[in-house]
Amino acid sequence: xKVRLVTIGDEILIGQIVDSNSAYIAKKLNEIxxxxxxxxxxxxxxxxxIETLNRILxxxxxxxxxxxxxxxxxxxxxxxxxxxxxxxxxxDEEILAQLEERYLKLNRTMNELNRxxxxxxxxxxxxxxxxxxxxxxxxxFQDTILINLQGVPFEMKNLIKTEVVPRLQEKFDLPFVVHxxxxxxNYPESDLAIALTDWEDNxxxxxxxAYLPERSKVKLRISAKxxxxxxxxxxxxxxxxxxxxxxxxxxxxxxxxxIELILGEKLKELxxxxxxxxxxxxxxxxxxxxSAPGSSNYFYGSVVSxxxxxxxxxxxxxxxxxxxxxxxxxxxxxxxxxxxxxxxKTDIAVSTTGVAGPAQGEDGKEVGTVWxxxxxxxxxxxxxxxxxxxxxxxFISQVSxxxxxxxxxxxxIKN
Amino acid sequence: xKVRLVTIGDEILIGQIVDSNSAYIAKKLNEIxxxxxxxxxxxxxxxxxIETLNRILxxxxxxxxxxxxxxxxxxxxxxxxxxxxxxxxxxDEEILAQLEERYLKLNRTMNELNRxxxxxxxxxxxxxxxxxxxxxxxxxFQDTILINLQGVPFEMKNLIKTEVVPRLQEKFDLPFVVHxxxxxxNYPESDLAIALTDWEDNxxxxxxxAYLPERSKVKLRISAKxxxxxxxxxxxxxxxxxxxxxxxxxxxxxxxxxIELILGEKLKELxxxxxxxxxxxxxxxxxxxxSAPGSSNYFYGSVVSxxxxxxxxxxxxxxxxxxxxxxxxxxxxxxxxxxxxxxxKTDIAVSTTGVAGPAQGEDGKEVGTVWxxxxxxxxxxxxxxxxxxxxxxxFISQVSxxxxxxxxxxxxIKN
Numbered sequence: 001x002k003v004r005l006v007t008i009g010d011e012i013l014i015g016q017i018v019d020s021n022s023a024y025i026a027k028k029l030n031e032i033x034x035x036x037x038x039x040x041x042x043x044x045x046x047x048x049x050i051e052t053l054n055r056i057l058x059x060x061x062x063x064x065x066x067x068x069x070x071x072x073x074x075x076x077x078x079x080x081x082x083x084x085x086x087x088x089x090x091x092d093e094e095i096l097a098q099l100e101e102r103y104l105k106l107n108r109t110m111n112e113l114n115r116x117x118x119x120x121x122x123x124x125x126x127x128x129x130x131x132x133x134x135x136x137x138x139x140x141f142q143d144t145i146l147i148n149l150q151g152v153p154f155e156m157k158n159l160i161k162t163e164v165v166p167r168l169q170e171k172f173d174l175p176f177v178v179h180x181x182x183x184x185x186n187y188p189e190s191d192l193a194i195a196l197t198d199w200e201d202n203x204x205x206x207x208x209x210a211y212l213p214e215r216s217k218v219k220l221r222i223s224a225k226x227x228x229x230x231x232x233x234x235x236x237x238x239x240x241x242x243x244x245x246x247x248x249x250x251x252x253x254x255x256x257x258x259i260e261l262i263l264g265e266k267l268k269e270l271x272x273x274x275x276x277x278x279x280x281x282x283x284x285x286x287x288x289x290x291s292a293p294g295s296s297n298y299f300y301g302s303v304v305s306x307x308x309x310x311x312x313x314x315x316x317x318x319x320x321x322x323x324x325x326x327x328x329x330x331x332x333x334x335x336x337x338x339x340x341x342x343x344x345k346t347d348i349a350v351s352t353t354g355v356a357g358p359a360q361g362e363d364g365k366e367v368g369t370v371w372x373x374x375x376x377x378x379x380x381x382x383x384x385x386x387x388x389x390x391x392x393x394x395f396i397s398q399v400s401x402x403x404x405x406x407x408x409x410x411x412x413i414k415n
Numbered sequence: 416x417k418v419r420l421v422t423i424g425d426e427i428l429i430g431q432i433v434d435s436n437s438a439y440i441a442k443k444l445n446e447i448x449x450x451x452x453x454x455x456x457x458x459x460x461x462x463x464x465i466e467t468l469n470r471i472l473x474x475x476x477x478x479x480x481x482x483x484x485x486x487x488x489x490x491x492x493x494x495x496x497x498x499x500x501x502x503x504x505x506x507d508e509e510i511l512a513q514l515e516e517r518y519l520k521l522n523r524t525m526n527e528l529n530r531x532x533x534x535x536x537x538x539x540x541x542x543x544x545x546x547x548x549x550x551x552x553x554x555x556f557q558d559t560i561l562i563n564l565q566g567v568p569f570e571m572k573n574l575i576k577t578e579v580v581p582r583l584q585e586k587f588d589l590p591f592v593v594h595x596x597x598x599x600x601n602y603p604e605s606d607l608a609i610a611l612t613d614w615e616d617n618x619x620x621x622x623x624x625a626y627l628p629e630r631s632k633v634k635l636r637i638s639a640k641x642x643x644x645x646x647x648x649x650x651x652x653x654x655x656x657x658x659x660x661x662x663x664x665x666x667x668x669x670x671x672x673x674i675e676l677i678l679g680e681k682l683k684e685l686x687x688x689x690x691x692x693x694x695x696x697x698x699x700x701x702x703x704x705x706s707a708p709g710s711s712n713y714f715y716g717s718v719v720s721x722x723x724x725x726x727x728x729x730x731x732x733x734x735x736x737x738x739x740x741x742x743x744x745x746x747x748x749x750x751x752x753x754x755x756x757x758x759x760k761t762d763i764a765v766s767t768t769g770v771a772g773p774a775q776g777e778d779g780k781e782v783g784t785v786w787x788x789x790x791x792x793x794x795x796x797x798x799x800x801x802x803x804x805x806x807x808x809x810f811i812s813q814v815s816x817x818x819x820x821x822x823x824x825x826x827x828i829k830n
Contacts, residue, residue: 011627013451014594015442016636016672018435022456027430036428039456041437044625071605072626073615113605131804152628154809179429190486190528200488210459211487212426213567221431257431276719282705283698286719290697293773293807301725304691304701304717306710310759314716314729344725358708389546392708394569 001172002037003029004060006052008067008077009151012041021066021156028160033174033225034062044068049080057144062168067151069134071113077148078137082121085141089119095126095135102133127163131155136163145171176229180236181257182220182243185405187250189213195246203239215398216405219257252408259404260288266408267298270415272347274407276302277315277340279327280354280370284400300344305336315339326365328353330382333371341375350374350407354385356395368395372403374410381410416587417452418444419475421467423482423492424566427456436481436571443575448589448640449477459483464495472559477583482566484549486528492563493552497536500556504534510541510550517548542578546570551578560586591644595651596672597635597658600820602665604628610661618654630813631820634672667823674819675703681823682713685830687762689822691717692730692755694742695769695785699815715759720751730754741780743768745797748786756790765789765822769800771810783810787818789825796825 005025011017019041026036037060042048044067056063068077082089096118103110117134120126127136127147132155137148147164149156168174184192189211193200203209204224212219222239226232240254253262267274276285286302289295303314308327311317317335325331333353341349354370368388374381383406387395420440426432434456441451452475457463459482471478483492497504511533518525532549535541542551542562547570552563562579564571583589599607604626608615618624619639627634637654641647655669668677682689691700701717704710718729723742726732732750740746748768756764769785783803789796798821802810 010623010625010638011636012438013441013454014445014592014638015438015440015451016594016627018433018438019454020433023427023430023433025430026428030429036430037458039428039434039454041454043452070626070628072608074625108603111605111609113608154805154813157806157809158804177429179431188523190526193487193528194526208425210425210489211485212431213485221426223425223429278698278701283693283701283717283719286693286698286721287702287811290719290721290771290811291808296721300722301729302698302717302719302721303729304698304705304719306701306705306717307715307759310716313760314718314758343729344722345728356705389573390569391572393706394572396702396705398569 001034001061001174002059003034003062003064004037004056005039006056006063006065007039007041007151008044008049008065009041010044013043021151021153024153024157025064025066025160028165029168030177030179032165032169033177034168034172035177044074044076046076046080046083049077050084053081053084053146057142060144062145062147064147064149064164066149066156069136069148069150071117071133078119078121081137081139081146081148085121085123085139087122090122092118092120092126092135095120095128098128099133127159129155129159130162131158138163138167175225175227176232177223177225178229178232178236180222180240181255182222182240182247182251183217183253183257183262184220184247184250185217185252187218187247189218192218192247196243199239199242199246204235207236207239214401216402217252217259259401259408260292263404263408264289264292264295264298266411267348268294270411272411273298273300274348274350275300275340275344275346276403277336277349277351278302278304279306279311279336279352280356281352281396281400281403282306284396285350285352285403288400288404300346303340303343311336315343328355328365328369328371330371330373330384333373334375334380334382337373337375337380338377341377348374348376348407348411350403352399352403354399356392358392370399372399372406374406376410376414381406416449416476416589417474418449418477418479419452419471420454421471421478421480422454422456422566423464423480424456424459428458436566436568439568439572440479440481440575443580444583445592445594447580447584448592449583450592459489459491461491461495461498464492465499468499468561472557475559477560477562479562479564479579481564481571484551484563484565486532486548493534493536496552496554496561496563500536500538500554502537505537507533507535507541507550510535510543513543514548542574544570544574545577546573553578553582590640590642591647592638592640593644593647593651595637595655596670597637597655597662597666598632598668598672598674598677599635599662599665600632600667602633602662604633607633607662611658614654614657614661619650622651622654629816631817632667632674674816674823675707678819678823679704679707679710679713681826682763683709685826687826688713688715689763689765690715690755690759690761691818692751692764692766693717693719694721694726694751694767695771696767696811696815696818697721699811700765700767700818703815703819715761718755718758726751730758743770743780743784743786745786745788745799748788749790749795749797752788752790752795753792756792763789763791763822763826765818767814767818769814771807773807785810785814787814787821789821791825791829796821
């Protein structure tokens with residue numbers, strides 16, 4: 001089964017937006033046993049769309065496109081599809097009636113561009129879009145299933161779940177694809193690879209194994225597929241059992257792959273609560289913690305203290321510390337962590353203070369300098385990092401991950 | 416000039432990660448006048464890499480790949496490249512010496528996998544990677560420039576800036592590509608398109624115009640290229656001048672495209688400061704506000720009050736309001752906004768309280784319900800939204816954008 005995804009739109013090719021649609025579709029298809037062979041992003045240009053479809057059609061069982069189904073002139077996918085299929089657009093009266101009802105409810109007048117959204121290529125099936133005006137399009141053509149979806153993420157996601165996945169499952173007898181993620185810290189990737197040589201050489205030939213390095217961590221992924229989910233899971237688990245003694249204590253998680261999930265698992269296990277005091281990370285650590293469903297069990301909240309006055313008045317950082325050491329200092333980081341822990345009454349607290357750039361901090365500290373503090377009230381650990389080469393956005397994301405990693409190490413040692 | 420980007424790695428094809436590398440490269444190339452024709456994501460499989468390169472080479476002036484240059488078995492790009500070029504790997508002694516020095520500094524022993532990173536295809540140039548161990552690879556082959564970069568974003572980004580962009584600029588005489596973004600709110604996309612018909616029909620033929628709809632907003636993009644930057648900018652400005660009277664007061668910004676930048680511009684202009692009190696958005700509004708360089712001029716900070724105790728004790732939300740109306744209510748949203756405004760002493764404050772799901776809130780409110788409040792101390796505006804169909808992550812991002820949009824409308828009307 002060869003599946004290809006095609007995202008259509010200049011906004012992707014000029015880097016105005018990141019193509020997150022493909023990742024979503026790929027993940028959802030993987031869950032039902034469909035593996036994506038290739039993802040392409042192309043111009044919203046009829047000729048290029050037709051050329052691309054012509055090229056990939058013979059070697060694809062399923063093609064899913066996103067983008068270009070809207071009402072404006074730069075939305076050319078439906079017409080290009082028609083030309084590719086060598087067919088005509090015909091009015092889908094059922095879809096038109098739905099649109100009319102929709103506009104009536106919205107108390108808006110339908111214009112000719114809205115009406116045109118109900119035009120469908122003859123022979124194609126309209127996929128009903130409950131959340132928008134453009135239907136998706138499902139076409140079976142020369143042994144290939146061709147699916148055209150919206151570029152608007154929430155409309156596309158809803159169509160994938162309510163229309164595309166059920167129809168594909170009905171159409172094909174699909175195997176199960178199982179991925180298992182493990183997370184290892186403080187083990188250089190190449191050293192780890194050498195330690196795992198024998199294990200890796202003895203993996204069943206239908207297994208796929210991958211390393212995904214991040215600064216101080218390596219994520220491992222084991223993948224396999226088959227007709228019986230439990231059987232694949234058991235086979236993977238057997239390999240994981242052999243892996244664990246080789247990695248030893250540097251294994252942080254055998255189930256989760258992101259630090260916010262790994263830490264969440266640990267905090268729940270130890271029954272600990274946490275709060276954050278964020279300066280340069282501006283709320284990103286809180287956002288990461290809350291991204292885990294169920295985080296309200298251990299995450300109480302955060303004080304984002306971007307202004308110095310907030311550090312002094314809310315977090316009760318003594319003014320002398322700021323005067324003597326500047327806001328980007330070990331002492332202020334520690335006081336922020338202690339301050340938020342007492343204020344929000346949690347077991348653990350973590351703080352960040354640094355210069356994300358691009359401009360230098362007011363106290364003259366170099367761009368890229370950051371202090372992270374973790375405290376449980378009894379002891380406080382502070383660490384300094386210096387990332388002068390990271391762009392603002394990457395600096396914030398890197399420091400936030402490190403902060404959670406530091407909390408993880410802190411509670412691992414203390415408990 | 417045809418540029419193709421190829422991201423290599425199964426992690427993209429299974430949706431484990433979003434390919435943000437391509438967007439970064441596309442944007443940086445655009446800034447120097449290079450337009451990306453196509454982006455491809457393929458398996459980290461030698462055969463597929465070679466097949467892809469063979470296919471796209473004749474129709475590409477520049478090909479940039481990312482991924483697969485690391486030290487582990489699943490990193491196959493360099494060997495595939497060698498096979499494609501029909502050449503051999505030879506030791507680059509200069510790179511090896513640099514690696515040795517690097518490991519000495521890190522106080523780590525080099526293993527054979529690390530040494531192998533200094534192997535380069537004969538005839539290729541090593542692009543020195545100051546932030547990692549794998550060099551980039553620059554090869555000129557059959558009229559095409561083939562560039563292989565790391566998948567690790569900060570290493571890749573640094574190589575793009577320090578090596579790739581300067582070399583491409585030296586190699587080619589490049590035009591300037593200029594994009595201009597405008598933001599319009601409360602104007603349905605299809606109605607706007609009809610209003611702009613004449614203007615759009617009269618655009619110079621070398622201009623490109625696109626609509627990017629978001630819920631209550633439409634972003635417009637005007638693009639053009641040429642040899643003289645100022646000339647293109649002036650030509651675009653002339654078209655913008657004709658556009659402004661057609662759009663009227665629904666034009667929110669004629670320079671910025673994201674709400675955090677549009678709002679930041681407005682707050683600076685009006686000399687207003689802001690703080691946020693976030694429950695269901697968990698710090699995302701704060702993160703968005705701080706993503707704008709210079710935001711410390713107007714953003715003081717945030718209280719992320721995930722736990723009810725934080726709403727009561729820090730934001731001073733009266734317990735009766737929570738008892739009588741539940742935490743997800745108009746009354747609590749208003750009290751949170753007022754609370755944080757007084758606590759952080761800002762002109763404006765915005766708050767969110769809702770149920771992001773997937774589980775129902777403790778007070779029985781339905782998943783997808785949210786209240787947003789904006790206050791300036793004198794008046795407070797509250798709005799309720801209901802997004803039962805959005806996934807947790809999208810709900811949080813959508814509510815955060817709406818919160819900033821509401822602040823924008825609030826200050827626009829009041830000032």
